[in-house]
Amino acid sequence: MTAADGASLSARTIRAGIWTVGARLSSRLIDFAVLLVLARLLGPADFGLVATAMTVIYIVEAILELPLTFVLVRLPQVTDRMYDTAFTLGLIRGLLVAGLMAALSWPLASLYGDPRLMPLICTLALAPAARGLISPRMVIFEKALDFRRKGALELLGKAAAGAIAIFIAVSTGNYWAVAAGTISAPVVMMIVSYVMAPMRPRLSLADWPIFSNMTGWNFLSQIVSALNWQVDRLILPIYIDVTSFGRFTTANDIAGLPFQAIVQPTAVPLFSALVNAREKGSLVGAYLKACSGIVMLMAPVMCFIALMAGPVIHILLGPAWASGAPILAGVALTSLFVLPTVPMSALVLVLDRPRLVAFRSLVELAARVPLTVVGIIFYGISGAIAAKAGAGVALLLMTLYSVRSVAGIPIRDQLRSSLYPMVALVPAVAFLYGVPDLTQSGPYLYPAIAVVGLVYGMLYVAGLYGLWWVTGRPDGLESYLAGKATAYFRR
Structure with a gap:
């Protein structure tokens, strides 16, 4: 690789990182905004019911997750037969998740003592099934370190799901609004993926050996991670x-x-x-x-x-x-x-x-x-x-x-x-302990918490740089920020 090639690769890697981080942050902001709106329109019981249903689905989906994209990215050349195999494996996984959740819906509804869970679990199982059917050819862009389409795909799915969820919440005022948002995001992403990366799906397992090794090693780790992630949500609804x-x-x-x-x-x-x-x-x-x-x-x-x-x-x-x-x-x-x-x-x-x-x-x-x-x-x-x-x-x-x-x-x-x-955080924390209950501030709550947050941040920065100065100004994040600040004020 020449120096020019290396510089080009570095530039593309940086751009890919910016797009990945930017898309992730943007999608989380959309999720957060939708959460705030739905929380005003629905109650804790609605969120709790959907969360109960989704907990088991998350665990099953995580356990049956197949690292198809990771395998395709690593391959130097991807053939149509490999894409067909990836699509078929994704379809099989989606059917397994949906079928397993349909079979578990009645026992889980009985366990948690809420008959509404049975149709809810069966419906929500469509979400992981749709996620598994996203066009395998989207990997073409990832191999080229072009994450713009992947970022746009996620943002479109989140935005559409948020709009649908809010519309249903306003119209009905019940938990199906949260469920609709959960399902519609992967469905929209699946549909749009075939517009961005067209392919005519064919059922084939001809290249299964290429995927089998990675899938086997990934299985145990996924089980452990899924249980760590959801064990409290799995048990709490019973009690x-x-x-x-x-x-x-x-x-x-x-x-x-x-x-x-x-x-x-x-x-x-x-x-x-x-x-x-x-x-x-x-x-x-x-x-x-x-x-x-x-x-x-x-x-x-x-x-x-x-x-x-x-x-x-x-x-x-x-x-x-x-x-x-x-x-x-x-x-x-x-x-x-x-x-x-x-x-x-x-x-x-x-x-x-x-x-x-x-x-x-x-x-x-x-x-x-x-x-x-x-x-x-x-x-x-x-x-x-x-x-x-x-x-x-x-x-x-x-x-x-x-x-x-x-x-x-x-x-x-x-x-x-x-x-x-x-240690540097101690003065700022001590200040927060002395702040009275701001929820009693009435219409002044927003400016009050803004002022408290500003003072808290200033005390933390002061404690951080005071401790940094006392300890001999060691090399680290503080020295980097101090250098940037000094250069800015000199300009």
């Missing part, structure tokens, strides 16, 4: 009413938005940065900076959500959801244990130790399942939140010891890199 479950799932979704908007888009850049650092012999320092940077960005966001949960719920969802504030606060606080573990996946992949990712998921599952079962049986939602915290602590400990084993980074140094921004 609590559907309205309370709706508050729990919605609070979880709100607490997860910062991760989807900030953490997930950094996965590819973080991996590339660690690869580059390994080549330069500075992997340890780069990993510690990554840990510190993730905590530095996310900890103040999650602490603000936790301590201002009441006003946040009031503004986003309305007064009818006020009892969900303690749930949001608890879920946001439990996420603090997970923040230092985020860069580990990229590190072990750089060091060619991918089995540690699966092992980490198994450790998390071994801690989460018994804690969740016991916690929910005896304490309901509070027990589910405590189980999240316990699983987070187990995951953190496993990460600390694994990183020390594979990269030789002392646990003391790992803890120091993550505690550094937490």
Whole structure:
């Protein structure tokens, strides 16, 4: 490869990353906007009922997920027969998911004691079936690092689903609005995909061996990940009413938005940065900076959500959801244990130790399942939140010891890199503790929380840079931002 080719590849990679991150952020913003509108039109019970139905569907869909696109991207040349095989496998998967959910709909409705779940589960099963039938030829654009069409496809699906859901919510005012939005997004994406990447589907399994190896290795990891992701939502509806479950799932979704908007888009850049650092012999320092940077960005966001949960719920969802504030606060606080573990996946992949990712998921599952079962049986939602915290602590400990084993980074140094921004956050958190209940501000709630957020941010930045200066201005995110700020003011 020539220097010009390398520069061209780098430019295309950067553009692909921008489109991927931009599309992900935009689609999450659409989801968030639709959630806010639906929360005003529907109640927690409507969200809880749909969430109960979708929990099992998510688990079955995740377990039966086939990495078809990943296999096709890796192939140097893709033939029509391979595309036909990919389409056929996607169709078989969709029929399996839909058929399995139809068979489970009556037992699940009986288990959760709500007959409305039977038609709801059967209908919602159409969503994963449609997702599996998206045109396999869309992979042509991914192989060329052209993610514009994939981003546009996702945005069109989300926008159409949001419009349909809001229309039905206004017209009927019941839970089928949420279900319609869930189904219509993949259906719209499937239809549009064949406009962007036309193909005449043919049934064929001639090239099944090409896909079989990757599918087999992927199966166990998917089972573990799916159970980790949904175990509390699977058990909770048995022990609590559907309205309370709706508050729990919605609070979880709100607490997860910062991760989807900030953490997930950094996965590819973080991996590339660690690869580059390994080549330069500075992997340890780069990993510690990554840990510190993730905590530095996310900890103040999650602490603000936790301590201002009441006003946040009031503004986003309305007064009818006020009892969900303690749930949001608890879920946001439990996420603090997970923040230092985020860069580990990229590190072990750089060091060619991918089995540690699966092992980490198994450790998390071994801690989460018994804690969740016991916690929910005896304490309901509070027990589910405590189980999240316990699983987070187990995951953190496993990460600390694994990183020390594979990269030789002392646990003391790992803890120091993550505690550094937490110490800087203390003055800002102390300020929030002294703020009175803003939900009593009436019409002044919006400006009040804006002022509180501004002061909170200024105190955090001041604490961060004060601590950075006292510790000798070490190289890191603070020094980078300080340099940018200095250059800007000089101009």
